[in-house]
Amino acid sequence: MQHKKEHPKIKSQLHPRSQHRERYNFEELIKSYPELEAFVAPNKFDDNSIDFFNPDAVMALNKALLKHHYGIVYWEIPEHYLCPPIPGRADYIHNMADLLKENYGKIPTGNHIKGLDVGVGANCIYPIIGNHEYGWSFVASDTDKTAVTSARTIVEQNPQLRNMVDIKHQKQINGFFKGILKPDEIIDFTVCNPPFHSSLEDAQKASLRKLKNLKGKRPSKALLNFGGQQSELWTKGGEARFVKDMIYESKHFSKQCLWFSSLISKEINLKPTYKVLQKVKAVDVKTIEMGQGQKKSRFIAWTFLSEFEQKEWVASRW
16 A cells, blocks of 8 residues: 555635635535545545546536535436536636626625526536525527436426526537527526537547546446547537637627627637637637646637726626
8 A cells, every 4th residue: 555645625726706616525525415425535645535437426426426515315317428528617717706706896696697608408407506505597508309308307497507507409410609699688698518529430539538547447438438428529610710709709798798708628729719719800819727637738819899888788787
């Protein structure tokens, strides 16, 4: 057995308001969700942990985190759908709150602040965190019917979400806002975790590389499947094309949303994205850097509203 490894108590890369900055307290998490106990054991450093390559263990950890930190009593997702890393998802929400604070002087809270989650997935994670942390309400859409059914069930089974999150099926396979937002509907922000591979083959190769590097051996097919559905992982043209199309469509909804945004997982995609935003004459563009462990991520946010229009927005809505 190796000597116990010294870890910093605080994960300093995570947002200061994140509930996940401290190392997992498995004792407390097991109290909230006893089923987690079966998966917790000392690792080679004699620290309590789980096997992050075991889909059942990761699912149990997520259920425990959601129950312990966010009061979620029911959270089931269909087999082979994306099981999200909750700390990273929380960071996007907290950084969005900081962006809205720039307009307002303080973080706007309450259900009159409304977000749109483009591609909510089966897990409904952004609405869960945004509603719990800031009281925001959400419209959430997905092109995948199974994902929509799953997200709706999560909303229905958790009373605090029931009148706060409206899950909609996006019938237009390449649509983002059309068919989801009504002509007079106003939202304060959008969030999106786009599929970033350009083909199923690319997605599988990336999963193989990642798992092989971490584990040192060839992973099983079941483990590969755990990473998410095709529509969650890949799209023709990859992340850059997906975000480009979203930006072009956002122009048609320019007066209905204060801040549009999307995660950009690959830094190489920033430059072409800025070019598209220039082309559609976005008034202001912000790139918000985030860090989770070794991984750096970011989201890009844009608005079509002038400074005066932004002030009017805040005065009339918030």
